[in-house]
Amino acid sequence: MPASFDQWQHTAVSNIFNITLDRREAEQSGWNKTYLRELAEELSSDSSAPSQLTASVADQILIARLSLDPQADVMSDDAEHITILANLAKGQTSWDYLVACWKMARAEESRVRKSLPAAEHSKALAVLEEIRALVISYAGLVLQSPDMFPNSTKPNGTPLSPLVLVDSLTHVSSSISSFGFSTTSEASTSHSTADLTTKFETIDGDDLPVFLNELAVRFGNDDGLDEILGPAFTELTRRIRDGDRGSDTPASSSSLPMHSTGQAAAPASGGVNPAALNQALANQDVQSVIAQLLAGRMAGAQPGAQPVTAPLGAIAKPNEGLTIAGLEWRPYVNAIVEAVEIKPIANMLAHLSNFDPEHVTGSRIELDSLLGPVLRLSAFPDAYPSITQHYFANAATQTQQEADANFRSIQSTMEIVHTLNFRIFNAIVRSGAPAREKVLAYWGKACALNAKRGAMQVRQELVASDGYMVNLYELLLRFAEPFMDAGLTKIDRIDLEYLRKQKRFDIQELTRINATEAEAKEWGQQAQAEPAGAPANFITEVFYLCVRLNNLGLGKAVRGIDEKEKEMGRFKKRIAEIEADRAMWSALAQAPQYENFLKRAKAEVERLHGEIYAAQSQLMAPEFLQKVITFNCFLMTWLIRVAEPKAMHPHTQVTLPLPQQVPTRFRMLPEHVFEDICDVMLFLSRVSAPLSESAKNDLVTFCTTFLSSGWYIKNPFLKAKLAEILFYNVIPWGRHTNGVLSDTLNIHALALQHLVPALMNFWIEAENTGSHTQFYDKFNMRYHLSQIFKSIWSNPKHKQQIHDQAQASGSDFVVFINRLMNDVTYLLDDALDKLQELHTKQSESEPPRAESTSSQEQQEREGHVRQLEQTIKSDLQLGTEFMRLLIDFTAETTEAFMTPEVVDRLAAMLDYNLDLMAGPKCQNLKVKHPKKVSFEPRNLLRMIMSVYLNLCSKREFVAAIARDGRSYSKPVFEKAGWIAERYMLKSPPELEAWAGMIAQVEEKRQMEQDDEEDLGDVPDEYLDPLMATIMKDPVLLPRSKAVVDRSTIKAHLLSDSTDPFNRSPLKIEDVIPDAELKAKIEAFIAERRRKS
Structure with a gap:
């Protein structure tokens, strides 16, 4: 010491x-x-x-x-x-x-x-x-x-x-x-x-x-x-x-300086000889010392050589760089993570010029910004195609066990990436208010520059990669977690006026939920004229950035997967068609072209399959999905809060239906806010993401609220997505034999009171979507609704709502059942007509007729047959579901079907289809492989008979059958009963009721014939111009001045809200009773009967 x-x-x-x-x-x-x-x-x-x-x-x-x-x-x-x-x-x-x-x-x-x-x-x-x-x-x-x-x-x-x-x-x-x-x-x-x-x-x-x-x-x-x-x-x-994995010299991207030729310089030999230098020093030999030092100076030196350095923004064309398939990226990211734990360093990073570079483009921000390369590390194929090759090179042939293992590997790596990203940005945000503002500005710029990612069609080279935007979204979700607590105690800290005044990203060009472009522009201009308020709090900033990235990040990635799945489906379908026709083209001169197409198409299927797997591997990570569910449930609750006048939900349960007056703050929201929730929840439903009870309640509340208050949403396809969400969550899968949401729908207070009328109202609204494909769109929408009805049908409280709607004055229930009947009528008519056409085409393919046709004609015929089969299958699947729903409603609300404007049309539709199924034309319905087109004639006959039996106790229905002079035939009805008995389609009591109905119809027909004979020739002015039957309650149409029977015009208006004579708008309330004509008709009838 x-x-x-x-x-x-x-x-x-x-x-x-x-x-x-x-x-x-x-x-x-x-x-x-x-x-x-x-x-x-x-x-x-x-x-x-x-x-x-x-x-x-x-x-x-x-x-x-x-x-x-x-x-x-x-x-x-x-x-x-x-x-x-x-x-x-x-x-x-x-x-x-x-x-x-x-x-x-x-x-x-x-x-x-x-x-x-x-x-x-x-x-x-x-x-x-x-x-x-x-x-x-x-x-x-x-x-x-x-x-x-x-x-x-x-x-x-x-x-x-x-x-x-x-x-x-x-x-x-x-x-x-x-x-x-x-x-x-x-x-x-x-x-x-x-x-x-x-x-x-x-x-x-x-x-x-x-x-x-x-x-x-x-x-x-x-x-x-x-x-x-x-x-x-x-x-x-x-x-x-x-992709630089390090170097021997930190100043260079290569281990040695580079010559102009691009070749690394070799180290020079020679240098100081320590022993010789020490001996020269001991001898005080200055010249020898100088010689040794000069040798040391020259060792390894290359005159004029400069180390190669690359500033962050210097790369001309993006490449993959380091990927998550290796570990080389870890030391670089860990270095940043450890350094930002020192607050001044974290603050310093945010103030570097390249942290949020100026004059950068949407596609370059992830490459040129300081932390962009860290944020873009991902499994998405648009930035890292090698990940797809590394993990999913043979996706189509991978076993489920292999795919799951690859998914877990990617997901565990991405969880590390996401955690490190958050540690970096969280440290910067917490380093001080100026740094926090820099971070918010950077996040906002990423959204602003990549606004085109929200478009339906986008050129990928103009925008950032899915990986960068999804990772940014995941990062913001982590920042959002603290204010998304179970009690939603901080939801009121979100500024409802933020979008009017913020300048992080432009929403001017975005479509609004329920406002015109001019209204949105005026709304924004009013905000600019108002005095600037206090800056938004951090919770508000993070929330709206999450909302934007729900669209630009996750939403775009999900849409990309959907597009690839559709494209892959088209390739698979075409491959199957060409393979099915191999016998026809194998001998043609074009056979090599067919083979080449098959080879390329199969390669495309393999590529698309791998890319879908790669994207799904990241998006389906359980931890990520839970964050997504939590945020979107929070967003659903917030949207309801914005929609209700007092903005008290969820602390005070929303009251339905919402007021007719839609709050401006809701009308002005970008439409994508609503649509993104739907798209995300649909994606989660398709991948079977687990939902907590709280999430189920939030989802049912959201769907019920906006289905029951449809005037809040201008775009009918958004409401259709609500129904589609419920549909995917009520169909059975796995251990959920009743679907994920069925139990919730049957106990949720709002759903028990408002879901049934909401479903009926949207069934009616689906008739007119404004799209050029609206005729076909409505069938898909209504199919989803039919499955929701099926899932709630056994619940007494839901059934009570059905009865209440059927009995309520001013209800649209009759319109609903009329639309349901129209759908069944069209789908079965179309299917049965095309079955007859298919029968004919298949007959033409049989020898000897087939032998006389060329290969090209055979190919064309086969193509037509495939098209017919697809249409028939679709018609019958939809028609069968709608018929099942018609059976349920006729059993529960019999009286509603007895109104004059409904009962005749229903009887005519049933009679027509029964005639096809059991009448002389039934032989034309026989086709090869009926199951291939979902044609089950016995089951279809059983369902048609079920509707008859539900209503046969009503004399109005029996009378309507009797009045059907086009399709009713006693022998056909009797044959239908015989078929039902032979194949045990109906029980003995039902068959007895069937026979009794036939007897009643025959009796009524005889009475009708007698009455008709008694009346004789009826003056034209007493006949309904549309139905050619004598009018019972004539009414005057105000614009065309035509006179028709009230039941006729009511039936017409159920499907078409215009005057049938001049197509002017018309409501049933507008018609004028013609009391004078009615009295004349009644007097005419009484006089003729008196004389007879």
């Missing part, structure tokens, strides 16, 4: 700086310690004894030591000076020396306790802290101005720059200290400097956070921390982007 504190300080300073002011000490160390002769002379001018070293002279020591320049002084004739220079570490730059000093100061701290009494410890540590602070200052300064001291270039030509920090940040150790020994061990007598000729000194292990923190403290207050650390962090993300 040293005799005193002063002795310890002298020794510590000497060791830390590896210098001495005593020539004898230098000689004894073999000149390992640098003798600062000029400084020694300056400090000891008043004494012949060497001066004591203290922290107070550290500044002078550093200047003296760093000013030594072996290259500049090689021509000196001062042998001692040359000896000092010759023993400096070879290749050592000012940075290397300062880092080594800092490390030695850190190592000295651990020896204080052993070297000094306890009373001196704090004093000693203060000395070491003072020295480290000084060294840190110089270390930062030499990175800002590398040429401020000699020795700013390595022998191989690599210049000192801030990039020397890269290896330290990524934990790449140079292993050899500038002082010739490790900082964790005692001094070694060896003095190897080979490593420093190509590598810079690094700070390793636990020392790095301390070093960075001290740099941040010293230079963090606008003193140049960005100049010192910014280039290194830029280099880290550049390497991720460009």
Whole structure:
């Protein structure tokens, strides 16, 4: 132990700086310690004894030591000076020396306790802290101005720059200290400097956070921390982007300088011979010393060679860079994560010019921004096609076990990526308000520049990749988690007026939920004229960014998968068709072309399959899906809150239906906000994502609210998506035999009260979507509704709502059942007509008729047959479902079907279809492979008979059958009963009721015939002009002035809201009773009956 504190300080300073002011000490160390002769002379001018070293002279020591320049002084004739220079570490730059000093100061701290009494410890540590602070200052300064001291270039030509920090940040150790020994061990007598000729000194292990923190403290207050650390962090993300897996020199993207030819330069041979140099020094042979030093200077140097560097934005064409298939990206991202734990560094990153670069495009922001390369790491094929090849090269033939293993591998890696992304940005956001604003501006710019991702068609090269945008979305979801608590206690902190005033991203061109373009423009202009309020809080900012990214990030990725699945389906369908026709084209001259197409189509299917798997592997990660569900449920609740006048939901349950007056704040919302929820929930439904009970309740509340208040949503296809969401969640799958939502729909208070009328109303609305495909759209929408009805039909409370609707005055129930009848009528008519056509086409394909046709004619006929089969299958599947629903409604609400405007049409439709199924034409319905087209004649006959039996007790229905002179036939009805008995389609009591119905119909027909004979010729003015039957309740149509029977016009208006004579708009309330004509008709009938 040293005799005193002063002795310890002298020794510590000497060791830390590896210098001495005593020539004898230098000689004894073999000149390992640098003798600062000029400084020694300056400090000891008043004494012949060497001066004591203290922290107070550290500044002078550093200047003296760093000013030594072996290259500049090689021509000196001062042998001692040359000896000092010759023993400096070879290749050592000012940075290397300062880092080594800092490390030695850190190592000295651990020896204080052993070297000094306890009373001196704090004093000693203060000395070491003072020295480290000084060294840190110089270390930062030499990175800002590398040429401020000699020795700013390595022998191989690599210049000192801030990039020397890269290896330290990524934990790449140079292993050899500038002082010739490790900082964790005692001094070694060896003095190897080979490593420093190509590598810079690094700070390793636990020392790095301390070093960075001290740099941040010293230079963090606008003193140049960005100049010192910014280039290194830029280099880290550049390497991720460009696929650079590291280098021997942190200043270069290659391990060696590059010649103009692009070939790496080989290291030069030669250099200093230590033994020869020491011998020359001992002999004081100046010329030999100079020769040795010149040789050392030339070793490895290439005149004019410059290291290759690449600023972050320099790449001309994006490539994959490092991918999640390997681990090379981890050190670079981890380096950023660890560094931003130091608040000044986190703050500094946000203020770098490339953190949020100006004049960047949508596709370049992920490549040119500082953290873009980190944010874009993903499995999506648009940025990383190699991921698809790596994991899903043979997706179509992979077993489920193999696919699941690949999914888990990608998902576990992406969870790490997402966690690291959040740690980086969370640290920056928390580093201070200015940095937080920079981050928000960057996120907003990413949305603004990629607005085109929200379009139906977009050129991928103009926008950012799915990976970047989805990862950004996932990142924002993590920031949103704190305000999406179970009790939604912070939902009222979201500013409802934010979209009017914010400037993060432009919504001017976006379609609104329920406002015209002009209204939206005026709404925005009003906001600009209002005084600026307080800045939005962080919760509001994050929420609306999540809303935008729900569309631009996840929404676009989901739409991309849907498009690829459809494209793959088209290829598969075409492949199957061509393979089915192989016998026809195999002998043709075009056969090679067919084979070539099959080969290319199968390759496309394989590619698409792999790309779908790759995208799904990331999107279907359980942790990600739960975040998505949580946010979209929160968004559903928020939308209801915006829609209700008092904006109290969910703290006060919403009251349905909503008011007719739609709040402006809701009308002006971008339509995509609503549609994104639907698209996301549909995606989640298709991939069977698990929903919590809370999520189920939120979803049912949302769907019920806006289906029951349809006037809030202008676009009918959005409401259709609500029905589609419910549909996917009520169909059975896996252990959910009743579907995911069936139980919730049958206990949810709002659904029990409002779902049935909402479904009926939308069934009616679906008739007119405004689309050129509306005739076919309505069938798909109504199919979804039919399945929802099926899932709730057994619930007594839902049934009560059905009865209430059927009995309510002013209800549209009759319109609903009329539309249902229309659908059944069209679908069965079309299917049965096309079955007859298919029967004919199949007959033409049988020998000998088929032998007389050419191959081309056979191909055309087969194509027509396939088209017929597809149409028939679709018609029958939909028609069967709608017929099942008609059976249910006729059983429950019999009276509603007895109105004059309904009962005749229903009877006529049933009679017509029964005649086809059991009448003379039934033989024409026989086709090959009826199951292929979903044709089950017995089941269809059973269903038709069920409707009859539900209504046969009603005399209005019996009378309607009797009045049907077009299709009713007693033999056909009797044959239908015989078929039902033979194949046990109906029970004996039902067959008995069937026979009784036939008898009643016959009796009624006879009565009708007798009445008709009694009336004789009826004047035309008493006949309905549309039905040619005598009118019972004539009414005048106000615009066309035509007179028709009330039941006739009511039946017409159920399907068409116009005057049948001039197509002008018409409501049943507009018709005018013709009391005078009615009296004449009644008098006419009474007179004729009296005479008979």
